[in-house]
Amino acid sequence: MSNNEDRFSQALKEILAGGFTRTIISVILGFLVGALFMIGSNPEFIESLGYFFSRPADALGAAWSVVNEGYGALFKGAIYNGDADTFVKAIKPMTETLRLGAPLILAGLGLGLTFRVGLFNIGGTGQLITGLIFAVFVATRMELPFFLHLPLAIIAAVVGATLLGALVGFLKARTGAHEVILTIMFNYIMLYFFTFLMRDPALLQEQAATGNPKADPAAETALLPLLLGDEFKLHWGIILAIVAVFVFWWLMERSTIGFRLRMVGYNPDAARAAGINVERTYVLAMGLSAAFVGLAAANQALGTQFGLTPSAHANIGFDAITVALLGGSNAPGILLAGLLFGAFKAGSPSMQVLGVSPEVLGIVQGAIVLFIAAPPLIRAMFRLPKPQTTNVLGEIRDRIFRKGGAK
Amino acid sequence: MKLELRGITKRFGTLVANDSIDLTVNPGEIHALLGENGAGKSTLMNVLYGLYTADEGQILLDDKPQDFDGPGDAMAAGIGMVHQHFMLIPVFTVAENVALGHEPTKALGALDTAKARQQVIEISERFGFNVDPDALVEDLPVGVQQRVEIIKALSRDAKVLVLDEPTAVLTPQETDELMEIMRQLASSGTSIVFITHKLREVKEVADTITVIRLGKVVGSASPNASTSELASLMVGREVELTISKKQAEVGDVILKVEDIAALDDRGQRAVDGVSFEVRGGEVLAVAGVQGNGQTELAEVLLGLRSSLSGRGHIELTGQDVTEASVRARLDIGLGYVPEDRKKDGLVSEFTIAENMMLNASYKSRFTKGLSINFPARAKISADLVKEFDVRTPSIDTPAGNLSGGNQQKVVVARELSRDVNLLIAAQPTRGVDVGSIEFIHEQIISERDAGKAVLLISTELDEVLALADRIAVMYRGKIVGIVEPSATREQLGKLMAGVSA
Secondary structure, eight states: OOHHHHHHHHHHHHHHTOOHHHHHHHHHHHHHHHHHHHHHTOHHHHHHHTTTTTOHHHHHHHHHHHHHHHHHHHHHHHTOOTTOSSHHHHHHHHHHHHHHHHHHHHHHHHHHHHHHTTOOOOOHHHHHHHHHHHHHHHHHHOOOOHHHHHHHHHHHHHHHHHHHHHHHHHHHHHHOOOHHHHHHHHHHHHHHHHHHHTTOTTTTBOSSOOSSOOBOOOOGGGSOOBSSOTTOOOBTHHHHHHHHHHHHHIIIIIBHHHHHHHHHHHOHHHHHHTTOOHHHHHHHHHHHHHHHHHHHHHHHHHSOSSOOOGGGGTTHHHHHHHHHHHTTTSHHHHHHHHHHHHHHHHHHHHHHHTTOOTHHHHHHHHHHHHHHHHHHHHHHHTTOOOOSOOOHHHHHHHHHHHHHHOO | OOEEEEEEEEEETTEEEEEEEEEEEOTTOEEEEEOOTTSSHHHHHHHHTTSSOOSEEEEEETTEEEOOSSHHHHHHTTEEEEOSSOOOOTTSBHHHHHHTTSOOBOGGGOBOHHHHHHHHHHHHHHTTOOOOTTSBGGGSOHHHHHHHHHHHHHHTTOSEEEEESGGGGOOHHHHHHHHHHHHHHHHTTOEEEEEESOHHHHHHHOSEEEEEETTEEEEEEOTTSOHHHHHHHHHOOSSOOOOOOOOOOOOSEEEEEEEEEEEOTTSOEEEEEEEEEEETTOEEEEEOSTTSSHHHHHHHHHTSSOOOTTSOEEEETTEEOTTOOHHHHHHHTEEEEOSSIIIIIOOTTSBHHHHHTTTOOSSSTTEETTEEOHHHHHHHHHHHHHHTTOOOSOTTSBGGGSOHHHHHHHHHHHHHHSOOSEEEEESTTTTOOHHHHHHHHHHHHHHHHTTOEEEEEOSOHHHHHHHOSEEEEEETTEEEEEEOTTSOHHHHHHHHTTOOO
16 A cells, blocks of 8 residues: 555544534534625625724624625525415425435445545545436336336446446556546546437437437436425435435444444554455445445436436535535434535525525535545645644643643 | 764653663764664664754764754754655656755756756765766666665765665665665765664674664674674563473474465565474474564465465465465464554554454354344453453553553454464564563463464564474574574574574
8 A cells, every 4th residue: 555545544534533523613613714705795894894993883783794694594595484474485495405415415425435444435426427327227218117116216326326336446456546536537437428328319318309418307107206295395315315324324333344344444454464355345345335326316316307417416426525524424424414515505595595695605615624624634735744732722731831740 | 073972862751762872973983773673773863863852861973062953953963864764756866856955056046957966976976876867766776766865965965874774675785785885985984873683784884883672772792793692682681581381282283384485565585485384282483583584474374465376385274275365364263463563453443342353353253144243242352351451441442542562462362262273473572561471471371282383473582482392593584493492592693693503
């Protein structure tokens, strides 16, 4: 194993070992950063800066009101809309958060699994698209009864994604090629292959070919059924996600398979000496990881009545990286992180209505993960030594008491 | 330039890495610093180079006390260091690497490559280094890369040159060339500190030898001293290890090794035609100065390192395991206490309980179907912790939080609690406190008395003499002799230096 890889695996370990407190602090800091951007782009605030010293209250008031409105809109758009006239409309935002969070949770579980094994899987997008291709084929090109069609379409998505994941693992184990390069390049290959398939009616393009790359809508028998009736868009994808969270938890924390995966992640040398085939474990980890991503693909392909376009991956493969990092790559963490970022997606339209640019949420999301990941990552990139005292408070205390207590 | 270290003490927490070390290196002298791994040689040199600050003691250059605040100060004062792992940029040329850090510049800060090249050519010619200034470093063999490091130090006017384990990465031919270079540098007035644990090299090139053991200077010798004398100084004899053991009751052959060979990480032949047998109820110790192929031999026996194909074979309880996987060998009944427990023996982040099932995660008493059997694991771990006297707050403590001795007890407990036929214990008491040493020794002997075969690989002569029923001495990848434990230290010392009995 090269030094390079060691450094990044080490960084990954440290990121995942960050702990609950650092996560909460990072989330709060992320929201603060987002608030600064909202304030900075607010015309009333900028105007009031001109006479800041004569009437500072104006500027502060403007700042407070824009942040209050912005995050207030996020809450209304993503959790509970108190202004709505019916109960259904009031809780609809919450169901949207669940609907949009489900694929993030599923893909987040997948990427989190590889992080636990010390692999940097950046290929969520490619694996997701492979899953989409398989699922779309089953959902649009086959005619089956519901009780067969839906399960088969889900299984197809999982199989498709798993194949690509295992291929990456195999190439890494066999040739030593780095998984970061492999997965990133497969993202491009799969994205354009998907588009290519949707340009030919003989392949996956819709029958009423318009010339645009677009697939037929999934057959009704292959759709994930709605969960709460016709008034909500929420479908069974969220149930899939919750089941997957439990499976992931059992797999990683309770099963012997997860035990070996974690062992390889922490210390591949000791794993080898303990009789574990580390290369084969990499293939297994990439395959299992992609299987979870495949479920996210099923959610995307079978959760909408509209035909898919090349952008159907909705950037979930990348967002899932942030979900896994924020969630510490463990089951409950990923569930919460997926819901948080799902809420961002659900809430951004209502922020836009108020004139607050919803991209602020992208900044919040990035900032949160940056605060979590940056210290060890930056050390790894610049080959800085790990500080001897990581406990700042302890260091200060030592400094204060050294004079008196030294021998 | 004369270098003098006075009473250097360096502590890391409770560990005393250097314990008031005195050392004087005269101008133009090649001074060898001899000691086992972990004896404190590198720490001492890092203090000299300004990487560490000494807790006590003084560094004097030409009798003037120095106060280094970093390698920059040390370099400016005339100390050059060639690290074991080269600090070169592979995609830069030799001249660029030499210039790096104090680049000669022309107007407007443009790099004066001509001057940098000139410098390399000059030094290279003066000492006959034969280095092309325009070659890319990544294209050069390691021996030449090392010369680039030396040129780098000399180009900064180093008067004292520290070479940290310089031969560890070299082939024998390159080693001979390096020694020639060292002699030339010394004759031109450069003082050289040569850190090594290889006796042959020391005898060949050094003017003065200082032996360090466990952070202390334990003696100095002239290169005329016999190799066995140096070897016994190095491995020490302060601690009398005594263990009562009864006469061995030798049983069937458990491990049979015939004519195996293997390469080390650098592609050099590290194990070269080794054959031996270990029977049930006996301890065969493999002794020798470190770096003579013992590590590689242990790895071949476990299956971590492949033996050269088409040559020799390994039999474990009558089964041919030459091509078998690690897991297959473990299943047949091989127990393995690795030389480097932190790297190969434990997962520091795992709890003690998790470490106890490290190599039993497939179908075993720790599992129930595909799940871990948590109650069974907790019970077995608690019992083992008690039986092997592991000092820990709980079985859920991460192994990395334990002291070295307790970590080693976890490894030993795990390996001995599996039903093994053969125990391979490599340096089982390295970095372990005295109390734990005794305990681990007793466990090894009780395995032997239970009729198991034990292969002990150790560089500690005392340990070998205390435990072994037969002693095989390794030198340069070969077993140069197998003797009875009644052999004298002198006989062993000679064997360890490669003189056949």
